[in-house]
Amino acid sequence: MPAVTMDPLDLASVLCSRICHDVINPVGAIQNGLELLADEKDAAMRDDALDLIGKSAASASAKLKFARIAYGASGSAGASLDMGDAQAVAADMFIDGRTTMSWSAPRVLLPKNKIKLLLNLLLLAAQSIPRGGHIDVKADIEGETCRYEIRAKGSYARVPPHTVDLLAGESETGVVDAEGVRAYHAGLLARAVGMDVSIALIEDAVVIEAKPAA
Numbered sequence: 001m002p003a004v005t006m007d008p009l010d011l012a013s014v015l016c017s018r019i020c021h022d023v024i025n026p027v028g029a030i031q032n033g034l035e036l037l038a039d040e041k042d043a044a045m046r047d048d049a050l051d052l053i054g055k056s057a058a059s060a061s062a063k064l065k066f067a068r069i070a071y072g073a074s075g076s077a078g079a080s081l082d083m084g085d086a087q088a089v090a091a092d093m094f095i096d097g098r099t100t101m102s103w104s105a106p107r108v109l110l111p112k113n114k115i116k117l118l119l120n121l122l123l124l125a126a127q128s129i130p131r132g133g134h135i136d137v138k139a140d141i142e143g144e145t146c147r148y149e150i151r152a153k154g155s156y157a158r159v160p161p162h163t164v165d166l167l168a169g170e171s172e173t174g175v176v177d178a179e180g181v182r183a184y185h186a187g188l189l190a191r192a193v194g195m196d197v198s199i200a201l202i203e204d205a206v207v208i209e210a211k212p213a214a
Contacts (some may be wrong), residue, residue, distance in 0.1 A: 001170040004184060017178040019067050029056035039199040064091035081115040083108050090122055098132030105139035113193045114146050120186040121150055121208050127182065128206040129154030148210040157206050159199055167197050
C-alpha cells in the first residue's frame, strides 16, 4: 500500500472541506429558521422556527469549538491543554441525543497533540456508528504517558472503509479525501506523539486503542 504523498496545501484544503461539511448543516438550518420567521404568522410555527434556530445554533457552536481544539493550533507551539476542556467540548458534540457518551479520564494538563489525538479518535468512533449509539471513552494517564480506549456501540457499527490504512498513513491513490481525512489526521497526530493506534470491530463494538509506540 503506497504512502500518502499529499502537498501540505492540499491537505489543509481537505481539512477545511471536512470542517465546512460538518458545520454547513446546522448553519443551513439556522438560515431556514430565519426565513420561516420572516414569512410565518402562525404562533406555533414561529415557536417551531425559534426552536430550530436555537438547537441549530447550539450544534454549530459545539462543532466549531470542537474543531478549534481537534484541528486548530489551540495555543502556541508546545502548549498544554486541559483534559477537562476536552471532555466539555466532546460532550457538547452529542447534544442532539442520537449518541450518548461516557468519559473516564483524570482532569490533567497534557501536551496539546495528545489531547487532539483523543478528540480525533472520538470523531472516528462517532463515524463508526452512523445511526448513533453510545461511546465510552477511557484514558489511563501517568505523567505524560497516555493510553486511550474508545468503544462505540450502535446499530450497524463498522470500521469505516480504508480507516486502518489511513491511520497508517497509506492510501491506494496516495491522496486523502474529505471523508478519509479524519483517520489520516489522527494517524499523523499519533506518530507525532509516539503512539500506536488500532481500530477493530470486536463483537458488536468498534474498539479504538492508542498506546505508546513499541
